Amino acid sequence: MNKTLLIVIIAGLLLAGVFVLSKNQSTVGPSTxxxxxxxxxxxxxxxxxxxxxxxxxxxxxxxxxxxxxAEDESERTVVSVTDTGFEPQTVTVKVGTKVVWRNKTNATVNVSSAKHPTHLEYPPLNLANFEPGETISLVFTEAGTYKYHDHLNPSKFGTVVVE
Structure with a gap:
């Protein structure tokens, strides 16, 4: 009897979980x-x-x-990724500033450190792919000049100068 009751409870929980997950997925991304x-x-x-x-x-x-x-308050700088490249192409920020890249193209973007294709100059800047409309960011903790590019479109490049 206890075994049967336990199986019924587990099955009920699984069904409830599937229902909740399917409900959440149906509400994500209506504009897409x-x-x-x-x-x-x-x-x-x-x-x-x-x-x-x-x-x-x-x-x-x-x-x-x-x-x-809000840049002054939160130490955040936004770089837009457009069809023509990074805007602005060069940003100068203070140590501890978060740089946010916003994908305003219709394609996947991948911000990676120079030099293409090895990306060895500043490995923390080798960021993941991000889709149109999404953002990706990095907090710069060391002073320096960091060159980067879109790994999927290496003709787009930019620079972050950290003072």
Whole structure:
């Protein structure tokens, strides 16, 4: 009897866990789903996609402005990764500053230290891939000049000067 009760409880917990996980996954990323499905529909949906993208761009601009205003307080600097490269291409920061890279392209980006392809100049700067709309960051704890590039598109490069 105790064994049967234990099995029923475990099965119930597993089912509840699956339900919770599936519910969480269905609520993640609705704007991505909208963008993917609207490309396959008629022209009206493309206009809706453009409106959604404009709203997202405006939200990102407001967030960028807020982050820039807070730089003095939180010691944070934002570098945008765009289709043309890193903006700004060179930043000068104090020791202890967090540099945040924001992917504003439509492709995966990988910030890595110089020199391509070995990335040996400053290994902590060999950051992971990050997708469009995502950010990745590093706190610089030592003074120096750190050159980096997008490993997936090595023609894009930048420099962090830490004083």
């Amino acid at each position: 789903q909208t963008e993917q499905t609207t490309d396959q529909d008629n022209g009206d949906d493309v206009e809706e996609k453009d409106e959604v993208m404009e709203k997202e761009d405006k939200a990102e601009e407001k967030e960028d402005e807020a982050m820039e205003e």
